[in-house]
Amino acid sequence: MSRAWQQPLPEMPAPAPERAWRRWPAPPGYETQWRRLAEAALELGVGPDELAQTGLGPIATAREWKPATVALYSKVARYGGLALPRAPTPEPDPVQLDLRALTELRDQDPEHVRAVAWCALALAWPAPVGMFRSLRRDQVHAGSRRLVLRTDDGEWVVPGALTAWHAWESVRERYPALAASPWVLPALRRGPGLDSRIGGRLSNQALQVTFAKHAGRTAHHLRATAPPSRYAAAAELAAAYRELSYDSFRRLALAAGAPPVSARGVVRAARSVARAGRLAG
Template sequence: MQWRRLAEAALELDLGPDELARVGLGPLAAAREWKPATVALYSKVARYGGLSLPRAPTPEPDPLELDLRPLTELRGTDPEHVRSVAWCALALAWPAPVGMFRSLRRDQVHAGARRLVLRTDGGEWSVAGANTAWHAWETVRERYPALAASPWVLPALRRGPGLDSRIGGRLSNQALQVTFGKHAGRTAQHLRAAAPPSRQAAAAELAAAYRDLSYDSFRRLALAAGAPPVSARGVVRAARSVARTTRRAQRTG
């Protein structure tokens, strides 16, 4: 799906694969008003499709400290919303790369009285604060046979364009990145709409940060806030973020 959208954006500017590889995503980003996180996503999509584009780094969120809890709050029973909330609630305490979440199975998540326990080939983790979202997601899944039978923690909710795509199937990394972006954007809209007058300015600032938030940035923020590392990827960048924040506090203190 993301490859098709990239191709459509290029065709609107009469850019074929060779021209796109030569000029990069700059013209598309300007025409579509893509944000830095979107450019980073589509640069990955292009490389997966065989185009030798330069790597666009996922932008660091600003500020480096960001309240991520609104992304873990339930606001209804829509399956897409509840699935995203369950993902964020897990990731806040278990900030695994998106590829690990893509392959995470339900039988690897064990619900206890106060916390969840995740068991993978890499070890065992105790996850606090995600029980409510996890049980809500399990309850929603039971309403749909294809989701109830799926072994994946984050299954597809609808069929995609691929021949092998099916409800309950395993999503791609790109689809999960887009899913997170949509959830962050919708949460941003909710924050602005629900904030009382005294909180409008703070809500608008947080909403603006959410609109540019990618899952990779969410994960680095969770690591920088003290969540235990799940894999080596992102840990170095998180450590650098903590160091920058510490130096800034020392200079202003």
């Protein structure tokens, strides 16, 4: 953890924002998120001292950040030593949401098929995004009717994902870099990093963005293809998808009865189910 944030002395004005951010070390493991937070703050001419006083509200408004993004960057800021108030990760609303449209194949675009395979696996194996980032192909075994995932934590039977998995494997075979990659969710293009390459391991942030894009495109497809008799329901589902993050998707899958893969999110999912039961009663 970095040093705790302190107000500048009255007779010592705060340095210029750009210089102040350069002097403030990033929290270990969150260098990329810290850099993006600093860039967003500098767009408004806000230094770390002022950010600790005003909070993330002005930046979140300017960037149109969703509540989940605000929660992420408030956590990163606190890890860096800035005394920001804790922003809770928003609960998925509604507690029950039909997620099956995210697992339906619409075309053979690699980005689409990769996202569908991910959602199909996560619907029955709701692992945190970090576990999917490190999931290897040799840990996924396709049987005649279902998939079996074997990790250091145990073995899970994953029904309902076989079609999407075979489709993703078929798409990968058309591209040598993807076919040779050991990762279940490899990069499809080079990123800005020097070590980035096609077939390489994606970052947690890249996977979160990948899911958000898939949910948004699925929302557009639902609205564009719904018959008149189903348009209102499709529009409501599409609106929920546009606000959906992978963390919310995972908690919804857990609340729907999927077996927990790790302790993260299980308590929150249980609270969501209990709250829904109280409201129904």
